[in-house]
Amino acid sequence: MATTAETPVSAATAATAATAATAATTATTAAGATETAPPTTATTPAATALPRVPIPPRGVDYRGKLVLAPMVRSGELPSRLLALHYGADLVWGPETVDHSLIGATRRVNPRTGMIEYTRQPSHAYSPANSAARNNSNDSNDNDNNEAGAAESVIYRLDPEREKGKLVFQLGTSDAERAVAAARVVAADVAGIDVNAGCPKPFSMLGGMGAALLRAPEKLAGILEALARDITPAFGIGISVKIRLLETPAETEALVRRLVRTGITGLTVHCRTTPMRPRERAVRGQLAMIRRVCHEAGVACLMNGDVESRDHADLLVREFGVDGAMIATAAEKNPSCFRSRADGGLAAWPEVARRYLRFAMEVENRAANTKYLLAQIIPGKALAYRDVQRGRSYSDFAQALECDEEMRAMAREADRVLGLGEFEPKRGPKQKNKQQQKGQQGEQPSGQQQESKKRKRGQDEEEEREGGEGGGEGGEQQAKAKDESAKRPEVAAEPAPVAAPAAIAV
Ligand SMILES: Cc1cc2nc3c(=O)[nH]c(=O)nc-3n(C[C@H](O)[C@H](O)[C@H](O)COP(=O)(O)O)c2cc1C
Numbered sequence: 390m391a392t393t394a395e396t397p398v399s400a401a402t403a404a405t406a407a408t409a410a411t412a413a414t415t416a417t418t419a420a421g422a423t424e425t426a427p428p429t430t431a432t433t434p435a436a437t438a439l440p441r442v443p444i445p446p447r448g449v450d451y452r453g454k455l456v457l458a459p460m461v462r463s464g465e466l467p468s469r470l471l472a473l474h475y476g477a478d479l480v481w482g483p484e485t486v487d488h489s490l491i492g493a494t495r496r497v498n499p500r501t502g503m504i505e506y507t508r509q510p511s512h513a514y515s516p517a518n519s520a521a522r523n524n525s526n527d528s529n530d531n532d533n534n535e536a537g538a539a540e541s542v543i544y545r546l547d548p549e550r551e552k553g554k555l556v557f558q559l560g561t562s563d564a565e566r567a568v569a570a571a572r573v574v575a576a577d578v579a580g581i582d583v584n585a586g587c588p589k590p591f592s593m594l595g596g597m598g599a600a601l602l603r604a605p606e607k608l609a610g611i612l613e614a615l616a617r618d619i620t621p622a623f624g625i626g627i628s629v630k631i632r633l634l635e636t637p638a639e640t641e642a643l644v645r646r647l648v649r650t651g652i653t654g655l656t657v658h659c660r661t662t663p664m665r666p667r668e669r670a671v672r673g674q675l676a677m678i679r680r681v682c683h684e685a686g687v688a689c690l691m692n693g694d695v696e697s698r699d700h701a702d703l704l705v706r707e708f709g710v711d712g713a714m715i716a717t718a719a720e721k722n723p724s725c726f727r728s729r730a731d732g733g734l735a736a737w738p739e740v741a742r743r744y745l746r747f748a749m750e751v752e753n754r755a756a757n758t759k760y761l762l763a764q765i766i767p768g769k770a771l772a773y774r775d776v777q778r779g780r781s782y783s784d785f786a787q788a789l790e791c792d793e794e795m796r797a798m799a800r801e802a803d804r805v806l807g808l809g810e811f812e813p814k815r816g817p818k819q820k821n822k823q824q825q826k827g828q829q830g831e832q833p834s835g836q837q838q839e840s841k842k843r844k845r846g847q848d849e850e851e852e853r854e855g856g857e858g859g860g861e862g863g864e865q866q867a868k869a870k871d872e873s874a875k876r877p878e879v880a881a882e883p884a885p886v887a888a889p890a891a892i893a894v
Contacts, residue, residue, distance in 0.1 A: 440686035442653050448626035449553060449579045451654040451688035451712055454478040455701050455726060458692060458716035459558040459584065459630070463764065465757055466503065466545045467747035469555070472719055474743065475735070476698065476726040479554050481714070482544065484584045486560040486597070487570035489543055495573070500805065503751050504548050504577055507540040545751060546577060556580040556628070560587070562596030562607070564614035571615055575623035580654075581615055583608070586632040588662045599632055599662040605643050609650050616651025626653035630692070633661045637674045644678050648685035655682055656714055659693035666717070670694040675708045690714050697725040697734070720764050741765045741772070742789050749782055749802040758785065781809030 444450045457464065457472040459481035469480040493506040546555055557578040561567040571581045585608055587598025594600075601608040608629070615627040629652055634640040647655060657678050659670040670693025682689035692714035695701050701713035718725045724735035741762055748758040759776060762785060766773040775788030786799035803809040 439683050442651075442686040444653055445620050445624045445626050447553075447579065447624035448620075448653060449479060449556070451479070451628070451656075451690055454690070454712040455698055456556075456690065456712065456714045457481060457719055457723070457726075458714045459484055459556075459582070460716055460720060462757065463716075463720045463761060465753060465761075466547060466551075466751050467744055467753045467758070468720075468723065468761060470547060470550055470747040470751070471740070471744050472723040472726055473550060473554060474747075475724040476728070476731070477719070477723070478712075479556060479579075480551065481556045481558050481582060482546070482578075484558045484560045484587065485544055485570075486595075487563070487566040490559075490570040490573050491566065493543060493573055494540070495577075498545075498752065501751055502548070504546050505542045506544040506574065507542050510541045544574070545753075547751065548577065553579050556582050558582045558584050558630070560584050560592060560595075560597045561611060562601065564611045567611045568614050568618045571619045572622075575619050575625060578625065580626050580628060581619060582628045582630055582654075582656075583611055583615070584630055586630050586658050586662075588632075602631060602634060602643065602662065605646050609646050612647065612650035612652050620651065628652050628654035628656065630656040630658065632658045633671070633674055635661060637677055640674050641677055641681060644681045648682055648687045652687055654688040654690065654711075656690040656692050659691060672704075672708060675710065679708060679710045688712070692716070698728045702728075720761075722765065737765055737767060737770070738772075738789065742791055742795065745782070745785055745789060745791070746795065746798070749798050752802065752805060755780070755782065755785075755806065755808055758782070762789075781812075782806070783809045 455476075455478050457469060457477045457480040460468075461483040464481065464483040469477075469482065472480055489508065490506065493508045496505055496507065497503070498505050544557075555578045557571075557574050557580070559567055559570055559581060561570065561583060567583065575581065583601075584592075584598055585601040587593075589598065592598030592600065596604070596607075601611075612627055612629055619625065620627060627650075629647055631643070631647070634643060644655065655678075657675065659672050659675060660666075660668065672691075672693075675691055679689045688711040690712045691704060691708060691710045695704060695713045695715045696718045697715075701715070704710070704713060715725060722734055722737065722740055724733070724740055727733060727735070744761060744765060745758070747753075748761075759779065762776045763773065766776060772788045772790075776785055779785050779788055782799035782802040783796065786796045791799070804811045807813060
């Protein structure tokens, strides 16, 4: 394993960089027009005397950490376990909107031991859903579910492997709702982070995400409420993830306000709200942000185009921040968390098989697993085409040429989730649709496949335009898509091994 919490980003790097870089000079022009000049001196007496906000007893200090970024769709439980496996020090879960969490039910999955937050989907009362329920002996159905709709898992976490390492990210625009939502999960996580960076219309129109950057008092009010009501009650810290504003002066005013709210950490995604993901991150304001955070004793993580642990080490040293956060590079290959000295990037077949194992272990939705495998497997690989055409865990295991043990796991996962040979029988109409779909997807060449993937990449890029993340903000769309893909699985789930431990929160 690359690194542990005790030997962070590179412990020496994080510790000395913060002080050395206090002398870094900062450009004061527009958002990212210029890069910060490299630090010029080593430790100064003033720097060593910097304050540090106390870290609550169950919380985590972001200092010296290389962390997995919050990613809707790409940051579900198996992805986080994979990142931890390859040495991520902390993992952020995907943004979850406060509304969806309030009223959710917490349960422990009796088969996997995972903690799952569930609620009835909005289409709970549709006739289609009732039919699904009638066909279902879903072990996870809530006994109080009078409407008869299968519940959907909105958040899943591993109480063992993620213990002390999982930061829950909240999408919110209201202090009271933020506190109510945070209460639901706070006992199971090591920190609550507020998303103040999502530029998608879904977030912005709801006053969430990057809209909060233009309403600093509202954002500060949310953070203060969380620090006042959640930190003492649950012993965890509150943090915020922001983007750059247009000018250093604007960003500085914002950060100065935020570090006085009681937060323990701040992450800056080094792009402005209108910047597209494909535009290079700009780091001209970073040293200033780090300085303001450090004056208040708040940890500062940098994000944007960080490629690997070794790259993070260099950047931390250069900008004096406390650590770094990786999104896109980790989505494609989470072994980027492993330093070159510890083995560096793993080959995609190893990463893909490991991912598949984690996905099966935690009963991840097959549609989400397929999506993530498509990020990991190169478009020109034969396995990419086979995974794309696959519909079950057995299909994925075969596509990845897994050994017999994995194939047996896949069969069991299919049985539990009602996939492949365990899929409920369909009516003739549905069957026809399925056949048509299958025919459409038949046998494209490797080249076609590669260009298809490139094209899809471009489409996704366009989708993300002006925005961060293919899923973020598009969360509802993504979830709706995954939901529809998931319905048959839920409907077919077999009788429980043991009675589910449903604990209402
Ligand atoms: C698929 C995807 C989903 C994302 N979802 C979120 C999210 O839920 N919350 C958030 O704050 N940022 C989200 N982001 C933005 C990332 O956390 C990160 O800030 C951004 O991608 C820049 O980091 P990178 O250059 O390492 O990709 C998402 C990004 C991607 C690619």
